Amino acid sequence: xxxxxxxxxxxxxxxxxxxxxxxxxxxxxxxxxxxxxxxxxxxxxxxxxxxxxxxxxxxxxxxxxxxxxxxxxxxxxxxxxxxxxxxxxxxxxxxxxxxxxxxxxxxxxxxxxxxxxxxxxxxxxxxxxxxxxxxxxxxxxxxxxxxxxxxxxxxxxxxxxxxxxxxxxxxxxxxxxxxxxxxxxxxxxxxxxxxxxxxxxxxxxxxxxxxxxxxxxxxxxxxxxxxxxxxxxxxxxxxxxxxxxxxxxxxxxxxxxxx
Numbered sequence: 001x002x003x004x005x006x007x008x009x010x011x012x013x014x015x016x017x018x019x020x021x022x023x024x025x026x027x028x029x030x031x032x033x034x035x036x037x038x039x040x041x042x043x044x045x046x047x048x049x050x051x052x053x054x055x056x057x058x059x060x061x062x063x064x065x066x067x068x069x070x071x072x073x074x075x076x077x078x079x080x081x082x083x084x085x086x087x088x089x090x091x092x093x094x095x096x097x098x099x100x101x102x103x104x105x106x107x108x109x110x111x112x113x114x115x116x117x118x119x120x121x122x123x124x125x126x127x128x129x130x131x132x133x134x135x136x137x138x139x140x141x142x143x144x145x146x147x148x149x150x151x152x153x154x155x156x157x158x159x160x161x162x163x164x165x166x167x168x169x170x171x172x173x174x175x176x177x178x179x180x181x182x183x184x185x186x187x188x189x190x191x192x193x194x195x196x197x198x199x200x201x202x203x204x205x206x207x208x209x210x211x212x213x214x215x216x217x218x219x220x221x222x223x224x225x226x227x228x229x230x231x232x233x234x235x236x237x238x239x240x241x242x243x244x245x246x247x248x249x250x251x252x253x254x255x256x257x258x259x
Contacts, residue, residue, distance in 0.1 A: 006109070006117050006132040012061055013054075013107065013119055014130065014140070020053040020105055021123030024090065032097060042093050047071055051089035054107055058085055065109070068244075070213045078242035083111050086239070088213040092189030101125055102188040108216035113238040118220025120194050129194045129221045137197055137225035148225040150253045151199040159257050160185060162192045162204040175205045175232060175250065179257055193218025196253050197225035204251045205232065211244045228252045 001009075024046050032044040051071045058067055068079065069087040085107060090096050092103035101124035109117040120129040129148075131137035137148040154160050161181040163172070168184065176184065181203065187195070193215070195201050216239055223229050229237050232248035 001111070001116075003133045003136075007136070009061065009109065010117050010119065010130050010132040013057060014128065016054060016057040017105055017107075017119050017121040017128055017130075020050045020089075021121045021128070023053060024050050024096065024103075024105070025123055028096065028099065034097060042097060043071065044090075044093065044097055046096060047090045047093055050105055051087065054087055054089055054105065058087070058107065068213065070211070073213075073244070075244065079240060079244060080242070081240070083109070084240075085109055086115070086213040086216040088190070088217070091214055092191075095188045100188070102191050104189045104191050104194075104218075106190055106213065106217035108213075108220050110212075110216060110239045113240045115216040115220040115223075115239060118217035118224075120190055120217045120221055122191055122194070125191075127194070129197070131221045131224040134224050135226075137221050139194075139198060148197045148221070149199075150197060150222075150226040152202070152253065152257075152259065153199040154202065156258055158182060159203065160201050162187045162196070162201050164188065164192070164206060164209075168205075169207060171207060171232075172205050176203065179203055179252070190214065190218035193222040193227075193251065196227050196251055197222040199253060202253045202257045204249070206249045207232070208246060208248050210246050212239050212241065212246060213244070215246055215249070222251055226254065228255060 027046040034044045067085040088106040096103040105121035108115040117132045128140040139146050159181045160183045161176050
């Protein structure tokens with residue numbers, strides 16, 4: 001697919017993501033029905049309804065591209081596709097159930113192991129991120145659209161890291177020390193990728209965790225905005241693994257975090 005085709009695809013999903021985000025809020029306000037999946041994680045009718053809305057639209061606009069969604073995937077079937085969609089209808093389900101505001105709606109198109117297109121909706125923050133090509137990452141907020149380029153928003157010499165847990169492991173703390181991090185902020189979901197793309201935060205490091213659908217959309221947003229995304233040992237962070245499992249992760253807003 002060329003840049004213009006990817007642009008049309010991404011923009012054709014914006015209204016769907018807005019609608020799905022509003023539906024997620026409406027379902028929460030009406031009281032969620034919650035079940036526990038085989039992996040002991042919660043799933044709500046909100047997750048399932050958002051999944052239905054997003055996958056239905058994607059199936060309609062790209063009927064020949066397979067869709068791999070957290071809520072419908074059979075992990076016993078190995079992924080051998082070269083081009084496929086990765087969907088996490090609600091990343092941060094626990095936050096969603098608890099009424100918090102950092103859960104996200106996610107879809108990414110992966111081509112040859114790279115998430116080239118991504119959308120991340122953050123309904124309770126009224127933010128919608130999307131990207132379709134290097135140098136083409138955007139944030140829609142307050143009825144305006146802004147191009148993202150990872151420009152630093154923190155004061156010079158203030159390096160702020162993100163963490164998905166309250167107390168990072170020694171491995172992660174030692175990694176962050178190498179970059180002179182002086183503040184660590186806990187944050188849920190793929191929203192972490194997006195606020196590195198905006199330049200609001202500088203770095204995120206994680207050991208092996210989660211699955212490809214948890215990261216792919218945010219990866220596209222951040223990488224296409226200029227962020228550097230690799231594993232902790234400096235290898236490329238690639239998608240399309242047969243078991244969907246993520247390796248370790250290091251996202252840097254730029255090579256020099258003071259720039």
